[in-house]
Amino acid sequence: MTDHTRRNVLRGAAAVTAAGALVGTGAGGGPAVAASRTPRRFPFLEGAFEPVTEELTAFDLPVTGRIPHELNGRYLRNGPNVLGLDDPRAHHWMLGEGMVHGVRLRAGRAEWYRNRWVRSSQVAKKLGEPYPGPVPSDDFPCNTHVIPYRGRILALQESGPLPYELDDELNTVGTYDFRGTLRGPLTAHTKFDVAAEELHAIAYYPTWDHVRHLVVGPTGRVLRTTRIPVADAPMIHDFALTENHVVILDMPVTFDPAGAERGDIVPYVWNDRHPARVGVLPRKGGAVRWFEVDPVYYSHTLNAYEEGSHIVVDMTAFDAPFLVAGNGSGGPYGAGTPRLDRWTIDLRQGRVRTRTLDDRPQEFPRVNEALVSRRHRYGYSAAAAEMSLAYQAVDGTPPDRAFANALIKHDLLRGTCEAHRLPEGAAASEAVFVPSDPCDGRAAEDDGYAIAYAHNPDRGASDLVILAAQDFTGEPVARIHLPGRVPLGFHGSWIPDA
Numbered sequence: 001m002t003d004h005t006r007r008n009v010l011r012g013a014a015a016v017t018a019a020g021a022l023v024g025t026g027a028g029g030g031p032a033v034a035a036s037r038t039p040r041r042f043p044f045l046e047g048a049f050e051p052v053t054e055e056l057t058a059f060d061l062p063v064t065g066r067i068p069h070e071l072n073g074r075y076l077r078n079g080p081n082v083l084g085l086d087d088p089r090a091h092h093w094m095l096g097e098g099m100v101h102g103v104r105l106r107a108g109r110a111e112w113y114r115n116r117w118v119r120s121s122q123v124a125k126k127l128g129e130p131y132p133g134p135v136p137s138d139d140f141p142c143n144t145h146v147i148p149y150r151g152r153i154l155a156l157q158e159s160g161p162l163p164y165e166l167d168d169e170l171n172t173v174g175t176y177d178f179r180g181t182l183r184g185p186l187t188a189h190t191k192f193d194v195a196a197e198e199l200h201a202i203a204y205y206p207t208w209d210h211v212r213h214l215v216v217g218p219t220g221r222v223l224r225t226t227r228i229p230v231a232d233a234p235m236i237h238d239f240a241l242t243e244n245h246v247v248i249l250d251m252p253v254t255f256d257p258a259g260a261e262r263g264d265i266v267p268y269v270w271n272d273r274h275p276a277r278v279g280v281l282p283r284k285g286g287a288v289r290w291f292e293v294d295p296v297y298y299s300h301t302l303n304a305y306e307e308g309s310h311i312v313v314d315m316t317a318f319d320a321p322f323l324v325a326g327n328g329s330g331g332p333y334g335a336g337t338p339r340l341d342r343w344t345i346d347l348r349q350g351r352v353r354t355r356t357l358d359d360r361p362q363e364f365p366r367v368n369e370a371l372v373s374r375r376h377r378y379g380y381s382a383a384a385a386e387m388s389l390a391y392q393a394v395d396g397t398p399p400d401r402a403f404a405n406a407l408i409k410h411d412l413l414r415g416t417c418e419a420h421r422l423p424e425g426a427a428a429s430e431a432v433f434v435p436s437d438p439c440d441g442r443a444a445e446d447d448g449y450a451i452a453y454a455h456n457p458d459r460g461a462s463d464l465v466i467l468a469a470q471d472f473t474g475e476p477v478a479r480i481h482l483p484g485r486v487p488l489g490f491h492g493s494w495i496p497d498a
Contacts, residue, residue, distance in 0.1 A: 043390035044093035044331035048427035048455055048488045051081045051096065052115065058483040061103070061110035065478035067466065068449065069108045070436055073496035074168070075451055075464065076102040077429060078146040078155055079489015083117060084126045092265045093331035094324075097123050098143030098155055100170050101453065101486045103464050106497070110464070110480045118142050118155050118164050119172035136162055136175050144188035145491040149199065150220050152176065153495060158188040158237065159204055181222035186214070188491070189300070191241040193373050198223075202239040202248060206255040206267075211236055213246055213281060228281065228288055232274045235324065240304035240313045241283075241373040247313055247345070248279035248288070249298050253324055270297075270321035278345060278352055280311065291345060291352045297322035299338055302365035305375040311345040314357065314379060314412065316365055334391045337361035337403075340381065340410065358417055361388040362408055364430035364491065368445055370438070378446045378469070379410040383419075384427040387488055407431045407452055407465075409472040418472045425457035427488055433469060434494045446470055449477065451494065453486040462486040 043049065080096025098118040104111040117123050120141035124131040138160035145156040146166070154163040154176055162175040163186060185203040192199050199216040210227045211234075217223040228248065233255035240247035252274040259267030276295045279288045302314040316338040323333040340358040362381040385403035405422040422428055435448040446469040456463045456479075464480040 042088045042091070042330045043386070044329065045082070045085075045088055045091065048384065048386040049093065049390065050485070051083075051085075051487060052099070052485055054484075055116055056113065056484050058113045059111065061113055061483075062481045063110055063478055064481070065466075065476060067105055067108045067110060067478045067480070068436070071105045071434060071449065071466070072107065073494060074102050074104050075432065075434075075492065075494050076100055076146045076153070076170070077453060077486070077489060077492025078118075078143060079429075079487060080143040081117065081487060081489070083123060088330060090265070091330050092325070094143075095265065096143060097126075097141040098157070098164075099489075100146050100155060100166065101489075102170050103480060103482070113480075113482050114170045115484070115486070116166075116170040116172070118166075120161075120164065132174065138162075138185075139175075142188075143490065145190075145493075147190060147192075147493050148495040149192075151498070156186065156188045156190065158185065159206065159235075160185050162186070178216055179219075179221050181216075182214075183222075184212070187236075187239075189238040191239070191372050192369070193241065193243075194370055195243075195374075200241050200246065202236055202246070204234065204236045206233050206260070208233060211248065213248075215283075226281065226285070228279065232271060234274065235268050238298070238301050238315075240301040240315070242304050242306045242311055243373050244283055244306060245311060246281040246283060247301075247304055247311060248281060249301075249315075250277050250279060250290075251297050252276055252295050252320070253297060253322060259325075264325065266325040268324045270323055272321075278343065280345060280347065289347070289350075291350065293343070293352050293354065295320040297334075298341075299363060300365055302340070302379045302381075303367040303372060303376045305373065307375070309346065309348040311347065313343045313345070314365065314376075315341055315343065316363055316381070317341045329390065331390055337388050337391065338363050340365065340379075342412075357412065357415075358408070358410065360408075361403055363387065366430060366432055368433045368435065368448070370435070371445065376445070377411065377413045378433075379412060380431040380433055380450050380469075381408045381410070382406075382428050382430050382452065383408060384429070384488055385424075386427050405454075407450060407454075407467065407472075409446075409450065409469065420467055420472055422454055423457060426454050428452050428454040428465070429486065429488060430491055431467075432492055432494050434496075438496065444470075453482075455485065456481070460485070 081099035082096035118141040121131045121135040140161035142155035142157035153166040165173040165176040187201040197218040201214040213226040215224045254271040256267045297318045304313040318334040319336040327333040365381045383406045388403040406419040431450040431452040466478040
C-alpha cells in the first residue's frame, strides 16, 4: 500500500482529469456518480458557498447601529476557499484552501476587515510567493478553525498538518508545533479548559490503529499523549471534554484504503460493519470504557459536563448514513438535516440514552467558552438554508424543500429556544458568544453578544451581525458592513485584546 500522507490521501483529486471519474464515493467505496451529458450543479461552489477570488483590506467600516464599547478585539472565522480550481469535478468543499476572515473592533469602531489565505507551501506557490523554510510533512492550508492560544493565533486542521500561526493582521507566520512537542496530527476541534489551563485534542490519522488524546499544559508544551486502540481508522472530527473525562465518539465513517489507491478525493466511507460507540477516558489516566449506540453521525459537540454518575453531551447529529465524500455534489451528503441532540452516558448502568432537543435543521453549535467541560445552560447554533440544501443534494440536485436562515439560542435548562430570523438569501455562519466582561465571575452566562457573519442580499456582500444574547430576537445591536462576501465556511473565535 502507498504511504498515505495527507497530500496523497486527501488530495487524490490530482488523479481526476476532465475525462476521468467524478467526485464522490458511495457506502461501498465505489464511484457514486457516472458521467452524464446533463449539466451538473456544484452547490458547494455556488451561491452562499461561492469562493471569493481576492484578498481585501478595508478600514473604518460602515456600521448600522452601535458597536458595544466593551468589544475590543478581533472576530476571526476560517473556512475553505478554493484557489485556482480548473475542474469542479476535482473539488471537495472540505479541501478548499483555508481563508481567514477577520474584523477588528475597538472603542466602538470597526477598524478593519481583512481576508487572507493561509500561506501553506501550496498556496504560496499558486500565488507566486516564496515559501520560507523547508516544507513540513502533510502540509496543508488549514481551513477548519482558528483559535487564540497563549498570545498566538492558530489556524487548525485535523488528521495530519501542523497548525499555521497567523499574526494580528492575518498574515501567515509559519507552522506551529507547540515548542517542538507536537509529533503528528492535532485536530480542528481542540477544547480549552479555562480552570485547568489545558488544551485537549483527539487526533486521528488514516494509517493508525489508534487515536490519540493530547494534553497541552500551561507551559504550551504537549504534556501527555494517550493512545486509544480503534479499528478501521475512523474519522473523529470532534470530541467532548468534562471536568474529569474525555468523551470519544467513534462512528461508522472510516478510512477506505481502496479509495485512496484509486485517488478518491476524500477516501472515507460510511461503514456498516463498524460499530457505533462512545468511549469515556479518565483525564487523569486509566482505561477507556466503551458504550454501544445506534449508528448515527455526529458533526459537532456543543459541550459536555458531569451530573453525578452521568455525563451529558450536547451535539448536532445526522441520521445514518452520512457520506463525507458526498454523492457527486462536491461536498458531504446527509440522509437528513442535522439536529441538536443530547446523549446522556450512564456510567453506573453502562448505557447511553439519546434524545433530540431541537429537530430543526442547524449546525455549528457553540457555548460560552468559559464553560467548556462544565455545566452550561445556553447554546448557540446557525441555520443556513443553502447549507441544508447542499447537504441533501443528490447528484448535484437539491430537494424541493424550503429552509430558513436563522441564528438560534437554546435555553437547555428550560427546554426552550429563540430564533433570530434572517431574510431569504441571508445565509448565516456560526455564531460565537462573546461575554460583556470576561473578568466578571458573577455575570450571567448569557451576559454578552452572539456574533456571526451573515450575507446581506441587498448589498451582495456580508455583514458582521452583533446580537445582544439577552435580547436575542430583537434588532441587532450592530451590523458592520463588509466590503465583500464571506462564503459559508466553518469555525471561528473571538480574540479579545490582552
